[in-house]
Amino acid sequence: MKLTDFDVYKQLLLSQSGLDLSQEKTYILESRLKPVAKKWGYPALGSMTMALNGVPEPGLIDDIVEAMTNNDTSFFRDGQPFESFKKDVLPYMEKSRAKAKTLRVWSAGCSSGQEPYSLAIILKEMQENAPAWKPQILATDISDEILEQAKEGRYTQFEVQRGLPVQLLMKHFQQEGDKWQIDEDVASIVTFYKHNLVEDMNRLDMFDVIFCRHVLTSFNKETQRKVLENMLEHLEPDGFLILDDSEDVSNITDQIKNVEGRKNVFAHANGPHVGSTKATGT
Numbered sequence: 001m002k003l004t005d006f007d008v009y010k011q012l013l014l015s016q017s018g019l020d021l022s023q024e025k026t027y028i029l030e031s032r033l034k035p036v037a038k039k040w041g042y043p044a045l046g047s048m049t050m051a052l053n054g055v056p057e058p059g060l061i062d063d064i065v066e067a068m069t070n071n072d073t074s075f076f077r078d079g080q081p082f083e084s085f086k087k088d089v090l091p092y093m094e095k096s097r098a099k100a101k102t103l104r105v106w107s108a109g110c111s112s113g114q115e116p117y118s119l120a121i122i123l124k125e126m127q128e129n130a131p132a133w134k135p136q137i138l139a140t141d142i143s144d145e146i147l148e149q150a151k152e153g154r155y156t157q158f159e160v161q162r163g164l165p166v167q168l169l170m171k172h173f174q175q176e177g178d179k180w181q182i183d184e185d186v187a188s189i190v191t192f193y194k195h196n197l198v199e200d201m202n203r204l205d206m207f208d209v210i211f212c213r214h215v216l217t218s219f220n221k222e223t224q225r226k227v228l229e230n231m232l233e234h235l236e237p238d239g240f241l242i243l244d245d246s247e248d249v250s251n252i253t254d255q256i257k258n259v260e261g262r263k264n265v266f267a268h269a270n271g272p273h274v275g276s277t278k279a280t281g282t
């Protein structure tokens with residue numbers, strides 16, 4: 001691939017999705033974009049690049065962004081953030097939202113649904129003891145294709161074996177042929193919606209808890225800061241933001257702090273939760 005071609009795709013992906021591609025990823029770019037060029041009738045990547053320099057057909061840019069996004073995910077991924085949600089965040093929310101009995105959770109960058117459905121299973125089990133509670137999860141992603149899969153809520157044996165305890169599989173899924181279908185009473189807690197994190201978030205509501213995991217890592221520091229600060233505008237003053245180990249937010253924004261003793265759990269720097277280190281590391 002010519003350097004000029006690489007620069008066109010790097011710039012396009014940065015502006016459209018926040019993905020900051022390094023030169024070492026040129027081979028991934030080539031292997032993922034060749035099928036897109038073929039689909040759109042371009043004999044080679046060079047001719048698709050030329051089309052992008054003009055006025056590209058609607059849909060071509062979306063296909064390029066979709067081809068380059070990493071959708072890897074699993075149920076209860078990394079375990080510990082979901083334990084924190086269940087054991088620390090929920091007990092706090094049950095007390096602080098005891099009157100309204102509502103809880104709004106945002107799964108930002110939800111991929112094929114395993115993250116929001118894992119949260120929905122935890123919330124469904126909470127509802128079994130407290131039926132008056134009305135939890136809601138908004139699950140968003142940039143990719144139409146992955147959102148369609150997520151909405152279906154149907155998973156292969158391999159997918160359910162990645163992280164889903166067998167008793168939860170038996171309790172909340174039905175086997176249909178060689179797939180597992182999530183039960184409607186769990187699925188109905190989740191609403192899927194297309195949203196690009198690098199675009200403005202004005203249409204989004206306020207949330208008590210935001211999960212944003214394995215997403216920020218593909219952005220550069222400037223994009224991470226903008227996205228984090230925009231998300232914080234949609235987090236209630238006493239809300240929680242749950243990130244992951246690969247998302248090193250130190251030196252990115254001083255608007256969040258790590259909640260004391262809770263790895264990966266963050267809150268507003270000036271909020272009521274007790275923080276250990278500020279995200280700036282100061």
Ligand SMILES: C[S@@+](CC[C@H](N)C(=O)[O-])C[C@H]1O[C@@H](n2cnc3c(N)ncnc32)[C@H](O)[C@@H]1O
Binds near residue numbers: 143
């Ligand atoms: C690696 S998956 C992580 C899924 C899940 N959060 C987890 O931890 O398992 C990253 C997801 O973020 C989505 N994504 C990437 N850039 C995005 C953007 N700018 N806006 C919204 N979603 C984005 C991708 O489409 C992908 O589904």
